[in-house]
Amino acid sequence: MKQLTSYEGQHCANCGTAMQGEFCHECGQSIHSVIKPMHGMIEETVETLLHIDGRIVHTLPPLLLKPGFLTLEYFSGRRVRYIAPFRLMFVLCVLAFFVFHLALDNMASRSLASMQPQTHLKSDPFKDADTPAKVREELRIELEKMEKIRNYEVVPKYAATELALSEQKMRQAANKRLTDLGAAPMSAASIAAPAVAASKDDDNEPFPDGMDNSGHMSQPFHIAWLPDMINERLTLWATRAIANWQTYKHGDARSSEEAKQRMINGVFGTLPQTMFVLIPIFAAMLALFYVFRRRLYMEHLIVALHSHAFMFLSLLLILLAGMLSTWLKPHGAWMAITLDWVEILLFWWIPIYLLIMQKRVYRQGWPMTVLKYLFIGWCYCWLLLFALIIAFVLGLAH
Numbered sequence: 001m002k003q004l005t006s007y008e009g010q011h012c013a014n015c016g017t018a019m020q021g022e023f024c025h026e027c028g029q030s031i032h033s034v035i036k037p038m039h040g041m042i043e044e045t046v047e048t049l050l051h052i053d054g055r056i057v058h059t060l061p062p063l064l065l066k067p068g069f070l071t072l073e074y075f076s077g078r079r080v081r082y083i084a085p086f087r088l089m090f091v092l093c094v095l096a097f098f099v100f101h102l103a104l105d106n107m108a109s110r111s112l113a114s115m116q117p118q119t120h121l122k123s124d125p126f127k128d129a130d131t132p133a134k135v136r137e138e139l140r141i142e143l144e145k146m147e148k149i150r151n152y153e154v155v156p157k158y159a160a161t162e163l164a165l166s167e168q169k170m171r172q173a174a175n176k177r178l179t180d181l182g183a184a185p186m187s188a189a190s191i192a193a194p195a196v197a198a199s200k201d202d203d204n205e206p207f208p209d210g211m212d213n214s215g216h217m218s219q220p221f222h223i224a225w226l227p228d229m230i231n232e233r234l235t236l237w238a239t240r241a242i243a244n245w246q247t248y249k250h251g252d253a254r255s256s257e258e259a260k261q262r263m264i265n266g267v268f269g270t271l272p273q274t275m276f277v278l279i280p281i282f283a284a285m286l287a288l289f290y291v292f293r294r295r296l297y298m299e300h301l302i303v304a305l306h307s308h309a310f311m312f313l314s315l316l317l318i319l320l321a322g323m324l325s326t327w328l329k330p331h332g333a334w335m336a337i338t339l340d341w342v343e344i345l346l347f348w349w350i351p352i353y354l355l356i357m358q359k360r361v362y363r364q365g366w367p368m369t370v371l372k373y374l375f376i377g378w379c380y381c382w383l384l385l386f387a388l389i390i391a392f393v394l395g396l397a398h
Helices: 039-067 069-075 085-114 130-153 157-180 188-203 228-250 253-289 299-327 333-361 366-396
Strands: none
Touching: 039 253, 039 299, 069 157, 069 299, 069 333, 069 366, 085 253, 085 299, 188 253, 228 366, 253 299, 299 333, 333 366
């Protein structure tokens, strides 16, 4: 039990007011000094963490398993045991999108690591080339493919040796076919010349449609009723988006991968902000459909925050279960199957939870609740699709 401490005779170091407790009733400054021994800082940190952990224990289980419970608790004034709705939603949103991004990166890494570079030659790669020009062109194409494979950073070291051997065999096969056709064999310099010329042509390749030679849009955005600053910003976004997409589609292997990662990071960096815009719109939809329930907009906003917090928590658990299932499949198939069922149950629990929550919070009959639930869900799906499109477009311009 915490002992009572008397602060009689002590004064606030900030304003000089006589202290009646740990905090000054005039300026709010604490009587405790921030300059303290290291063990005191450790004790304070542990106490803060335990306090937060206690609120997490009281918040997350009912958020996941009791539809509408936290919202009704807030409406009743019992709030101190639980994490605030906005903080709860914000933390779960950031965690969910972080794990989602991590899961995508892991999937991409596994797919790239499982790719075996095509370093082994066919039995006769130039048998269909009936002229020396076709042999040279086919050799140039194959050498460019090998160069793209070599530029991938994920290619293991042993593949680089195989690529060098395959390139040497490719040159020998091309010279053999040229000899069969009665043409003079090519030297190493003459073989490399077409590839160098091609790269120079690529450097002089014109900019895509809608962009000038400096890389800017030839016809910038100009919407009459928008300020010039917004039109300039739209033009800049469009220029970046076109440049990123062209680099991803037509650049070399390394620049294409960098452009793809840049766009993915941009999308995931925009998604949380987009969701923050959707939440007040969703609250406004609830206020419109339940206008006769005589609730304040702030109450509808708390419903929206708890609903999204639950969806982000469910998404986080689904992603974690999926990643754990993928990791456990080689070691224990039955555990992976169990986690797959957990994913399915969590996925179906989301719409059921939201329906029950809407019924408990607004206390209407089931027919009217289901009708409003379906219509609100239909409108929200279109809003979410629109938000995802905006996030994707802004991500392209990252």
